[in-house]
Amino acid sequence: MGNMPTVWINLRKLGVVILAALAGCVVPQQQQPPELPAHFPKPHYEFSRNRWTTEGYALGRKLFFDPRLSRNGQVSCGSCHQPSLAYADTLRFSQGLAASLRNTPALQNLLWQPYFFADGGVTHLEFVALAPVTNHREQGLGIAEMLAILKQDPAYRQAFKQVFRRDTLDTQQVLFAFTQFLGSLVSAHSPWDAYATRQATLSPDALAGWRLFQQHCVACHPPPLFTDFSFSDIGLEAQPTDSGRARISESAQDRGKFKVPSLRNVALTPPYMHDGRYATLAEAVRHYAAGGIQPSPRLDPRLPRQGIALSEKEQQQIVRFLHSLTDTAFARKP
Known part of the structure; x- marks a missing residue:
């Protein structure tokens, strides 16, 4: 599929x-x-x-x-x-x-x-x-x-x-x-879900990452589904080799745009991006930091062209938060 x-x-x-x-x-x-x-x-x-x-x-x-x-x-x-x-x-x-x-x-x-x-x-x-x-x-x-x-x-x-x-x-x-x-493949029992429904808390690093995520990422990845289902150019390439959404819409403005994926269980699904170019979550998060985003006339306006100012520690904290979206019961279901 x-x-x-x-x-x-x-x-x-x-x-x-x-x-x-x-x-x-x-x-x-x-x-x-x-x-x-x-x-x-x-x-x-x-x-x-x-x-x-x-x-x-x-x-x-x-x-x-x-x-x-x-x-x-x-x-x-x-x-x-x-x-x-x-x-x-x-x-x-x-x-x-x-x-x-x-x-x-x-x-x-x-x-x-x-x-x-x-x-x-x-x-x-x-x-x-x-x-x-x-x-x-x-x-x-x-x-x-x-x-x-x-x-x-x-x-x-x-x-x-x-x-x-x-x-x-x-x-x-x-x-x-x-x-x-x-339709029965429903994932909603991650540590974050327990936190969101006030049944548990997250680790300090995951909580810090959640705060950073709310500040920089929820425009495209709002909870609880962690996607807004929009189509976005996130600056992977200045000249996209895959036409993306444009192949369906036949609009040049959609070239290089892809559906914003859900981040649920994202720690289980490397590699990342539509073409699997990033092997780890750390690499995927680093793309959004300063210097990672490539110039594109169709770049999603929700992304700063200069990238997001994130220290190495902050990037690691976001990764820890993303791990809190892993639903182990879903992954173990036969």
Whole structure:
């Protein structure tokens, strides 16, 4: 599930057909999805037409980790999105059938996201799984090929019938099952969450880093999601080699802009930036200090062109704070 924006064009064409069918899905017994964090805002996606069930979640999880849903039968979504790494990996560029062009994004708190992937090329949670499955660098299957694999498997046919109470397995059901799993990847139990809900405190260095973060970083990374979902040029390159958001918007003003990522579990997901250029959190934080930001006519106005005045100790304190966003229970969940 890397960041290959050409898929977005295909999904947009498919969207009218697929969304037209969404309202017709009848799901078995109503069950409650995982409880949402009380200190989070209202989610962008709700399971109103796609009723969440434990069976649907299990089916979506099975699809996510099934390598048969790839052209060579060896690559699954889980190949790049590993649970212990907040559903990311440690490679600079995601590796499916071939190397991708961007770093693997973490998968967490997707219910709150209005855009997906670094360039925002997918705008609906129910389409997210189609992007990697159909991309030639990732899993490389056509939709018809994916359905054929599933229909030939008696266990899948039985599971889909149990969840959706239909005799015919179709794309709509596959998207719903994937979404029930992906939407359940909620991370909200980090040390910072315990601090924010007054259940615990942070270490002195992490608290100092939190104060610095509030002073310099919350404009783009506001809690509790630690992203504002905007698209930003943070001065990685004066002349961006990756067009970023411009590939989707077709606007020259968006060249080199990428979606602001959530910083939750960021300590688990090196390397950093859309192209994985920074191997450590310390390097990523240092980019924003004086001298790190490259001149760009599209530089986000929230960033000072001369960089942020941070001493080495202050940078270390911000790193300590970022570690407090690690949700170990989320990373250990099977």
